Amino acid sequence: MAKIKLEYIWLDGYEPVANLRGKTKLIDGEMGKVTLEDCPMWGFDGSSTQQADGSDSDCMLKPVAIFPDGARKDAYIVMSEVLLPDGSPHPSNSRATIPDDPGLWVGLEQEYFLQQDGRPLGWPEDPNSYPAPQGEYYTGVGYCNVGDIARQIVEEHLDLCIFAGINHEGINAEVAKGQWEFQIFGKGSYNACDQMWVARYLLLRLCEKYGIDVEWHCKPFIGDWNGSGMHCNFSTDFMRETGGKDYFMKLMDKFEEYKDEHIAAYGPDNHLRLTGLHETQSIDKFSWGIADRGASIRVPHSFVKDDAYKGYLEDRRPNSQGDPYKIVARVSKTVNEVEAEFK
Structure with a gap:
């Protein structure tokens, strides 16, 4: 087992153009065998990304896609959606507005x-x-x-x-x-x-x-x-x-x-x-x-x-x-x- 780096990335709440944000989570695993299901929900300080007020700053990251990261050893990039603490999509979560259509x-x-x-x-x-x-x-x-x-x-x-x-x-x-x-x-x-x-x-x-x-x-x-x-x-x-x-x-x-x-x-x-x-x-x-x-x-x-x-x-x-x-x-x-x- 190795320490696997998961770089969670997401879109912040800046307007009119959102910025990419990212932070690394470490899990035990083996390169080539880590799947999306191995990436847990995570959180971040939304008050620092224009996505929450400081008095209630918790936002959640829901992993939605995973990609091997060739620039780092034992690493993946985890594309994530931003959720509110109750599990509903954050207002800045534009991905949640797309209908799931495999034919598109x-x-x-x-x-x-x-x-x-x-x-x-x-x-x-x-x-x-x-x-x-x-x-x-x-x-x-x-x-x-x-x-x-x-x-x-x-x-x-x-x-x-x-x-x-x-x-x-x-x-x-x-x-x-x-x-x-x-x-x-x-x-x-x-x-x-x-x-x-x-x-x-x-x-x-x-x-x-x-x-x-x-x-x-x-x-x-x-x-x-x-x-x-x-x-x-x-x-x-x-x-x-x-x-x-x-x-x-x-x-x-x-x-x-x-x-x-x-x-x-x-x-x-x-x-x-x-x-x-x-x-x-x-x-x-x-x-x-x-x-x-x-x-x-x-x-x-x-x-x-x-x-x-x-x-x-x-x-x-x-x-x-x-x-x-x-x-x-x-x-x-x-x-x-x-x-x-x-x-």
Whole structure:
């Protein structure tokens, strides 16, 4: 038997963007044999995380997913939900708002900047100077385009995520200098969201040793620079297997009807990013288009092939600092409302 490190991580109560928190619990066990059932409920001081008053500060941690931790010896990461002492979900517990749907498949594309001393890696030290315009950085190769430390970080992060069992589907340098992306796919309404939060945690912790910060903000630099999104690709059993043009058109009508509700769930400051000039449609409008990067929802060619209107869709509006749980909860609610008419 060895001492096993369980790093419980959770979302705090800060708004509009929650922070990741973590602390380590030690149990007796054997690497490779520890399961979620071996992780007990735990507690923390909610008055220090904007989740409780000091006069009644106890909050509970409910383990919901476990991942091997390749950066520590004999260690796991335990994704946790925050509960009130009576066992009910804490108001900050966004994971508890998602319906448990194994047929909902989700792919999330996380963009972010790597920064040091307040500026992206590779940007000039002079705060009034900028790198060469966007063009050669996206999927770029070579020191002048991607540098050296950034590449080292993203490769090491990828290996840590693979070791943890996170289902990465790809990584790449993004359109702006110092900007990167990774993609995660999961079957089931919780899966990709849990994995995304753990992947974010691993990236933040990894960057500590390099003296690098991760900038999640969706538009850290105003001007002719791409912001950062977290495009949400999604499908349901009905969308993949049945579909149909009538269903699709009603779904798009419903997405347009709930445009404001979706934007509210997709991350703060999105008005800075969704200008209609760079990534997608303007924040005050809704549109869909086939292979159209300027649309709110991009429809793959495969979706409309032979007029089938089935497969998956990509909502391009969620932003890089959004809460995956809130994003998926909002998408799921809209899709379920439409599909109820067809079942």
